[in-house]
Amino acid sequence: MEKGKTNIDYKNPVIVVRGLEKAFDDYRVLRGIDLDLYQEENLVVLGRSGSGKSVLIKIISGLLKADKGEVMVFGNDISTITDMELQELRIRIGFSFQNSALYDSMTVRKNLEFPLVRNRKGITRKEINTSVESVLDAVGLSQTINQMPSELSGGQRKRIGIARTLILKPEIMLYDEPTAGLDPITCIEINDLINEVQQRFHTSSIIITHDLTCAKSTGDRIAMLLDGQFQRVGSFDEVFNTSDERVKPFFEYNFIQ
């Protein structure tokens, strides 16, 4: 599926990051990140393993604390809001984990119901069932409803992970390596799903990846993370039409060429 037309509102950033810094012991992973994510935009963050891509979205979702800098999500400064406010904000952010992070001890149905029953007080059984069936249908895995996560393939786990975040109808989606460890055909299916989610649910997304096919097919804008900073930001062609020796090998060694 080709990336469809999107209505990106460039006047309205939903996430604003300024001067973000993060270090683990002596290793400075992020060294002054500036980022804007606009409404209904898919922003792809590209970078090598260990470059701090996942750290960036973990800071945005409040899982990690930044050492320095400002992260505003829907106008709320993540570092200063209360726990309660952060919890409410998180419901508006969907996080798809690299390894899906499905709850091992629960069936697919229970995995999907879990965030719903916890965050929508007074929800009826009928509404729960409708929501579960609707998101499973959206990811094309209705038949897996009573299966355990261990019975699913890698691609199916990714899809269920995305479905679990969609059930709360988030406005922002954060995808951590959505195609990592999957075969090329499943990668294409996941890329299509990311585009479909954007068009169907009008979400703004940050997609963390080192897969150029994923970047090209899902990204409205690409940001190349190198040495703890965004070195190049723009469309796919703008980012890779360069003689920068740090960026070129990334492109050259990828099968897309």
Next chain:
Amino acid sequence: MNTASKSTAPAAKKGPSFKRRLSNAFVSLYDINKFILRFFREAFLPPFELKEVVRQCYETGVRSFTLITLTGFITGLIFTKQSRPSLSNFGAQSWLPSLVSIAIMRALAPLVTALIAAGKVGSSIGAELGSMRVTEQIDAMEVSGTKPFKFLVCTRVLATTLTLPILATYTAFVALLGGYVNVSVNEGTSYTTFMEQVFEPLTFVDFVASLSKSIVFGFTIGIVGCYQGYYSTKGTEGVGKAANGAVVTAMFLIFVEEILIVQIAGWFR
């Protein structure tokens, strides 16, 4: 002679210095205290995860039930058997039920139950939470607007704290049954007579001390298992360490608490 292998042999790794280890121990102590305080702050504030607490109580009970039945019965049986020759030397076999009951109620039942639960339940909690941590399931709960500490830690600690006194009471019953079987076979004592002699030397303080011990042991098993698992790191190796740490630390603390509670109970006798 292989001199090359000598010269290329890796230098022995130096462990962390004593100062560093002492500092780490204090940091861990501070962290676990913070963890306990957080439990008390969150466990008794709504929303209460009652359904999950009940589920965890069931898990705790079921996991230990068979082993506790077997161990409790054998403990009672063997203790009675081993005590008989000593009492026989003074012609005091008739005191056997009293001796067995004091030993079981005051010390053996809570201690045996706690040690078994530390092995079965504590390790399971450590491994389960550790695995959830390294596979990002705890993070997934957090980002979906659920408080994982409340759902995972508070429920498990409450479950072990509530279940252990029940299990210890059951162990006492089964151990006394083991003792009765031995006494009955050797002396032909009736069940009623045995039970009368069992309850005769026991005081209210014995029951309260035994119950308090079980509550403290249960809390220890739960909190140590959860702490080890919740903060586990380093992938699958970390999960193993969490499970192991949960058992070893809980067992050590159980013995320390046993000494302290015995001392305190002694002041009230």
